[in-house]
Amino acid sequence: MVARMHRSPCPRKGRTGRPRSVETDRAILDATRAALVDVGWGKLTMSEVATRAGVAKTTLYRRWANKNELVVDAVAVLFDELELPDRGCLQADIEGVVLQFGALLARPETKTALMAVVAESTTDDALRERIRSAIVDRQKRLVLLGRERAQRRGELPPDGAGPEGALAATRAVGLIFDVIAGAIVHRTLVSAEPVDAAWAHQFSTLLLTGLGGLG
Amino acid sequence: MVARMHRSPCPRKGRTGRPRSVETDRAILDATRAALVDVGWGKLTMSEVATRAGVAKTTLYRRWANKNELVVDAVAVLFDELELPDRGCLQADIEGVVLQFGALLARPETKTALMAVVAESTTDDALRERIRSAIVDRQKRLVLLGRERAQRRGELPPDGAGPEGALAATRAVGLIFDVIAGAIVHRTLVSAEPVDAAWAHQFSTLLLTGLGGLG
Amino acid sequence: MVARMHRSPCPRKGRTGRPRSVETDRAILDATRAALVDVGWGKLTMSEVATRAGVAKTTLYRRWANKNELVVDAVAVLFDELELPDRGCLQADIEGVVLQFGALLARPETKTALMAVVAESTTDDALRERIRSAIVDRQKRLVLLGRERAQRRGELPPDGAGPEGALAATRAVGLIFDVIAGAIVHRTLVSAEPVDAAWAHQFSTLLLTGLGGLG
Amino acid sequence: MVARMHRSPCPRKGRTGRPRSVETDRAILDATRAALVDVGWGKLTMSEVATRAGVAKTTLYRRWANKNELVVDAVAVLFDELELPDRGCLQADIEGVVLQFGALLARPETKTALMAVVAESTTDDALRERIRSAIVDRQKRLVLLGRERAQRRGELPPDGAGPEGALAATRAVGLIFDVIAGAIVHRTLVSAEPVDAAWAHQFSTLLLTGLGGLG
DNA sequence: CTGTAATCGAGACGGTACGTCGGGTCTTCAA
DNA sequence: TTGAAGACCCGACGTACCGTCTCGATTACAG
Numbered sequence: 028m029v030a031r032m033h034r035s036p037c038p039r040k041g042r043t044g045r046p047r048s049v050e051t052d053r054a055i056l057d058a059t060r061a062a063l064v065d066v067g068w069g070k071l072t073m074s075e076v077a078t079r080a081g082v083a084k085t086t087l088y089r090r091w092a093n094k095n096e097l098v099v100d101a102v103a104v105l106f107d108e109l110e111l112p113d114r115g116c117l118q119a120d121i122e123g124v125v126l127q128f129g130a131l132l133a134r135p136e137t138k139t140a141l142m143a144v145v146a147e148s149t150t151d152d153a154l155r156e157r158i159r160s161a162i163v164d165r166q167k168r169l170v171l172l173g174r175e176r177a178q179r180r181g182e183l184p185p186d187g188a189g190p191e192g193a194l195a196a197t198r199a200v201g202l203i204f205d206v207i208a209g210a211i212v213h214r215t216l217v218s219a220e221p222v223d224a225a226w227a228h229q230f231s232t233l234l235l236t237g238l239g240g241l242g
Numbered sequence: 243m244v245a246r247m248h249r250s251p252c253p254r255k256g257r258t259g260r261p262r263s264v265e266t267d268r269a270i271l272d273a274t275r276a277a278l279v280d281v282g283w284g285k286l287t288m289s290e291v292a293t294r295a296g297v298a299k300t301t302l303y304r305r306w307a308n309k310n311e312l313v314v315d316a317v318a319v320l321f322d323e324l325e326l327p328d329r330g331c332l333q334a335d336i337e338g339v340v341l342q343f344g345a346l347l348a349r350p351e352t353k354t355a356l357m358a359v360v361a362e363s364t365t366d367d368a369l370r371e372r373i374r375s376a377i378v379d380r381q382k383r384l385v386l387l388g389r390e391r392a393q394r395r396g397e398l399p400p401d402g403a404g405p406e407g408a409l410a411a412t413r414a415v416g417l418i419f420d421v422i423a424g425a426i427v428h429r430t431l432v433s434a435e436p437v438d439a440a441w442a443h444q445f446s447t448l449l450l451t452g453l454g455g456l457g
Numbered sequence: 458m459v460a461r462m463h464r465s466p467c468p469r470k471g472r473t474g475r476p477r478s479v480e481t482d483r484a485i486l487d488a489t490r491a492a493l494v495d496v497g498w499g500k501l502t503m504s505e506v507a508t509r510a511g512v513a514k515t516t517l518y519r520r521w522a523n524k525n526e527l528v529v530d531a532v533a534v535l536f537d538e539l540e541l542p543d544r545g546c547l548q549a550d551i552e553g554v555v556l557q558f559g560a561l562l563a564r565p566e567t568k569t570a571l572m573a574v575v576a577e578s579t580t581d582d583a584l585r586e587r588i589r590s591a592i593v594d595r596q597k598r599l600v601l602l603g604r605e606r607a608q609r610r611g612e613l614p615p616d617g618a619g620p621e622g623a624l625a626a627t628r629a630v631g632l633i634f635d636v637i638a639g640a641i642v643h644r645t646l647v648s649a650e651p652v653d654a655a656w657a658h659q660f661s662t663l664l665l666t667g668l669g670g671l672g
Numbered sequence: 673m674v675a676r677m678h679r680s681p682c683p684r685k686g687r688t689g690r691p692r693s694v695e696t697d698r699a700i701l702d703a704t705r706a707a708l709v710d711v712g713w714g715k716l717t718m719s720e721v722a723t724r725a726g727v728a729k730t731t732l733y734r735r736w737a738n739k740n741e742l743v744v745d746a747v748a749v750l751f752d753e754l755e756l757p758d759r760g761c762l763q764a765d766i767e768g769v770v771l772q773f774g775a776l777l778a779r780p781e782t783k784t785a786l787m788a789v790v791a792e793s794t795t796d797d798a799l800r801e802r803i804r805s806a807i808v809d810r811q812k813r814l815v816l817l818g819r820e821r822a823q824r825r826g827e828l829p830p831d832g833a834g835p836e837g838a839l840a841a842t843r844a845v846g847l848i849f850d851v852i853a854g855a856i857v858h859r860t861l862v863s864a865e866p867v868d869a870a871w872a873h874q875f876s877t878l879l880l881t882g883l884g885g886l887g
Numbered sequence: 888c889t890g891t892a893a894t895c896g897a898g899a900c901g902g903t904a905c906g907t908c909g910g911g912t913c914t915t916c917a918a
Numbered sequence: 919t920t921g922a923a924g925a926c927c928c929g930a931c932g933t934a935c936c937g938t939c940t941c942g943a944t945t946a947c948a949g
Contacts, residue, residue: 044898045940051900067365072930083901088932117453135364143361145431149354150282155434163432183453199456202444205429206421213424216360217378218416219370229417237452238332238398241414262920287909298922303911474893475945481895497795502935513896518937547883565794573791575861579784580712585864593862613883629886631865632874635858636851643854646790647808648846649800659847667882668762668828671844689924690914696926717904728927733906 047090054080055087059101063136068098068143095147095154098140103161105131111169117177121231122224124169125211129222132215142216170204206234262305269295270302274316278351283313283358310362310369317355318376320346326384332392336446337439339384340426344437347430357431385419421449477520484510485517489531493566498528498573525577525584532570533591535561541599547607551661552654554599555641559652562645572646600634636664692735699725700732704746708781713743713788740792740799743785748806750776756814762822766876767869769814770856774867777860787861815849851879 058080062071073094077084091097109127114120131137141162148155174196177183186196210230214220232240273294277286288309292299306312324342329335346352356377363370389411392398401411425445429435447455488509492501503524507514521527539557544550561567571592578585604626607613616626640660641652650656662670703724707716718739722729736742754772759765776782786807793800819841822828831841855875856867865871877885 043896043942045900045942047899069362069365073932074930077901081901083903084932085902085934086900089899093932139361139364141361142357142364146354146356146358146361147282147284149350149357149431150284158432198444201429201433201435202425202441202448202456203453205433206425206445206448208432209424209426209428210417210421211424212428214416214420216364217373217423218420220416226417229413230421233417233421233449233452235452235454237448237450237455238418239450240452241417266921288911289909292922296922298924299911300913300923301921304920309910473891473947475895475947477894497792499792499795503937504935507896511896513898514937515897515939516895519894523937569791569794571791572787572794576784576786576788576791577714579780579787579861580714588862628874631859631863632855632871632878632886633883635863636855636875636878638862639854639856639858640847640851641854643857644846644850646794647803647853648850650846656847659843660851663847663851663879663882665882665884667878667880667885668848669880670882671847688916688922690916690926692925718906719904726927728929729906730908730928731926734925738906 051080051082051086052090055082055090055097056101056104058082059097060105060136063098063101063140064134067135068139071098073097095144095151096157099144099154099157099161102137102140102144103165105134105137106162106165109166109169111172111176113176117173117180117182118231118235120173120176121207121234122227124173125207125222125227125230126224128166128208128211129215129227132211133221138215142212166208167200167204170200170207174200174203266295266297266301267305270297270305270312271316271319273297274312275320275351278313278316278355279349282350282354286313288312310359310366311372313355314359314369314372314376317352317359318380320349320352321377321380324381324384326387326391328391332388332395332397333446333450335388335391336422336449337442339388340422340437340442340445341439343381343423343426344430344442347426348436353431357427381423382415382419385415385422389415389418418449481510481512481516482520485512485520485527486531486534488512489527490535490566493528493531493570494564497565497569501528503527525574525581526587528570529574529584529587529591532567532574533595535564535567536592536595539596539599541602541606543606547603547610547612548661548665550603550606551637551664552657554603555637555652555657555660556654558596558638558641559645559657562641563651568646572642596638597630597634600630600637604630604633633664696725696727696731697735700727700735700742701746701749703727704742705750705781708743708746708785709779712780713784716743718742740789740796741802744789744799744802744806747782747785747789748810750779750782751807751810754811754814756817756821758821762818762825762827763876763880765818765821766852766879767872769818770852770867770872770875771869773811773853773856774860774872777856778866783861787857811853812845812849815845815852819845819848848879 055076058076059071062075062079066075071094073084073087076097077087080087087097091100109124109131111120111124114123132141144154144158148158174183178185186192211222214222214226220226229241270291273291274286277290277294281290286309288299288302291312292302302312306315323346324339326335326339329338347356359369359373363373389398393400401407426437429437429441435441444456485506488506489501492505492509496505501524503514503517506527507517510517517527521530538561539554541550541554544553562571574584574588578588604613608615616622644650644652644656659671700721703721704716707720707724711720716739718729718732721742722732725732732742736745754769754776756765756769759768777786789799789803793803819828823830831837859865859867859871874886
């Protein structure tokens with residue numbers, strides 16, 4: 028385990044020396060997103076980000092070990108927007124979150140960066156962990172919440188009792204999450220087609236009633 | 243439109259001079275995959291590929307315009323393995339293809355490269371087109387085939403008549419493809435968990451019966 | 458002209474606030490010389506000096522405007538050792554001072570730093586002035602003293618009378634200084650050979666009797 | 673001993689690959705001297721040299737390991753100008769070469785760079801060797817030539833016979849070289865005064881007749 | 888004593904240059 | 919014309935120092 032001094036300045040009491048500027052933090056993340064919009068992930072450079080943020084390259088590297096980690100943090104805050112307002116029934120809830128996530132992925136900064144860092148994470152465990160905690164968990168929470176709400180409404184059967192019931196519930200949440208998020212990502216990035224109301228409706232129908240329901 | 247002399251050696255009749263070695267082609271693609279396994283997409287370099295293939299960089303660039311296109315071709319051939327043997331019922335067919343695609347994505351060269359080039363394709367139309375023709379269409383074909391087979395078996399309702407029926411069918415195939423491929427990619431790369439028989443079964447059940455069926 | 462607050466703490470009367478530590482001054486100059494010995498001029502850094510002196514970089518810059526000036530002062534004190542004991546005759550006096558200066562230049566901190574700051578001084582007038590007052594004048598004084606002593610002994614003709622006599626004397630001192638100091642510096646740094654008793658004798662002979670005396 | 677691939681491409685017969693451009697060599701050295709004139713040694717950067725030469729930084733580093741070695745080579749060619757025309761008598765010969773060398777050192781590119789690389793050479797043996805072969809030996813040759821000519825004229829006693837005679841001659845040449853070159857360097861750089869005809873005359877007189885002759 | 892005004896250690900900061908690396912092109916020679 | 923070798927231009931990398939700055943914590947001397 029490397030002695031990571033990056034991130035989390037963690038303003039300890041006995042801290043000496045000049046403290047890190049919090050404005051600088053924000054300026055850098057904002058600049059990163061702006062640069063992603065303009066030049067995309069592939070052409071994104073640390074120098075460019077530094078220049079846009081009005082900051083020295085050194086300052087970037089003091090906080091983030093590399094481009095990947097910076098971008099994860101820059102993009103992560105966008106996922107805080109995601110919410111799950113109660114629209115009365117499960118299908119409406121699903122369509123709502125699908126549209127929200129679709130809109131988020133339609134933004135150029137997300138589109139170009141998200142899969143890139145995921146690809147990098149296949150050979151970088153620290154990065155994968157950062158993605159999980161900064162992005163994935165934020166999304167999974169919504170699936171959990173929606174499922175519980177539907178169970179309260181009686182739209183979905185309650186979790187089985189005992190430990191194996193809890194395990195099955197966890198598995199189900201994982202599966203549903205992969206299906207929903209995966210489908211949206213795939214349509215947006217691979218198929219390159221928009222996640223609109225029509226698609227969201229068709230998708231939610233499939234999810235609720237299975238393949239037979241599509242006809 | 244750039245004057246693409248790349249790819250498609252297309253052995254024209256009146257072609258003069260020394261012909262390109264086909265062994266060289268294979269050696270390069272093999273070296274590319276081997277390098278992907280060892281260093282991942284992020285650290286992959288053209289020089290490295292050239293060295294491994296025992297070939298000069300010039301030779302690479304004579305055949306592929308850039309790193310992205312080379313990698314797409316190197317990975318694309320792996321997708322030729324995918325088949326859809328008739329296992330008797332729709333659910334078994336789905337589970338079979340899910341496991342096949344899961345196994346393919348479990349290979350490090352696919353895992354690290356696929357999403358990387360997809361990410362690049364968000365800012366490179368030529369690359370997106372190459373991905374579509376070399377990879378996506380190969381997969382979509384399987385969805386189409388499986389659906390037709392299930393319709394012949396009576397497991398799924400037949401396409402509606404007339405042009406709007408055909409359109410609905412196309413939409414359905416697109417949706418199903420995004421759901422299946424998206425779920426597998428997401429589980430493998432983002433959730434970083436294996437696509438095994440249990441998961442394949444649970445997923446196919448969800449797909450066939452909808453959320454309610456999970457309980 | 459910049460408002461130089463550097464150097465010369467000059468304990469003014471009405472001075473309030475915490476006074477500068479004099480021990481710190483010494484510690485810094487010692488650390489500078491030690492660092493020069495270890496890493497040479499080219500690799501010398503202010504941070505390194507600060508660390509060795511157990512002092513913050515700020516403290517250095519409060520006292521010296523830059524690396525050059527610090528090094529000049531650090532090296533200058535070494536030139537205070539130079540003396541001109543009366544050895545009875547001019548040649549012995551010359552050989553004595555030549556050996557002293559040779560020994561001084563043989564020290565690694567002097568060797569590596571002296572010509573470096575001289576080189577810098579070609580594009581920095583303030584630095585040249587500092588070198589002149591801190592180093593050059595200390596040496597020139599010896600030439601002046603030796604010449605006067607030799608004139609008293611009758612080994613050299615007295616200065617001519619009147620203003621043009623004084624001018625000629627000044628010119629002669631400058632010339633002699635350049636010849637002696639230059640020869641020693643050149644032998645040490647460029648020819649990279651030692652200034653030992655034999656060389657000192659041969660050199661003093663040349664100086665006293667001219668080229669013909671070498672045979 | 674490091675495997676130095678720098679310099680001396682040494683166009684071997686069986687050489688493959690694109691050969692190094694000789695024009696590039698010249699362009700770089702010219703650019704180096706021009707940059708020295710404009711910004712001085714201290715502010716000289718490899719990037720600046722590369723830009724001026726219309727060349728990539730990589731190309732510089734392929735040929736020279738660092739700034740010091742590049743500058744030595746760039747300055748060295750200037751020393752090829754030095755000659756020793758026969759002016760009839762020893763004193764005139766000396767004054768001629770003194771003025772030539774003085775003029776050379778008065779050029780800003782020489783002034784700022786020469787002592788800088790000499791200073792660096794105190795902690796870099798490879799650099800010292802390069803300086804010796806590229807610069808020092810070119811100058812020493814002139815001393816040797818002048819001495820022989822004066823001996824033929826009868827202005828200086830001939831070398832003693834036998835091996836100890838040869839040794840003494842070598843020592844004398846070394847001494848004379850250090851005295852002449854050292855005096856000129858010292859006057860130019862340290863005393864910062866010009867080497868003009870008057871000084872050259874006074875200096876040559878001192879060299880020929882000794883200190884007594886100055887009166 | 889107590890406030891004021893400096894000093895001090897620590898370290899963040901904006902810069903500038905470093906020396907290296909990789910991408911993609913071009914040049915030479917041999918096959 | 920292909921192909922190997924490698925020079926070349928370009929641009930980004932991540933690091934190292936520079937000299938400045940902002941902190942909080944110490945001092946001395948003045949009132």
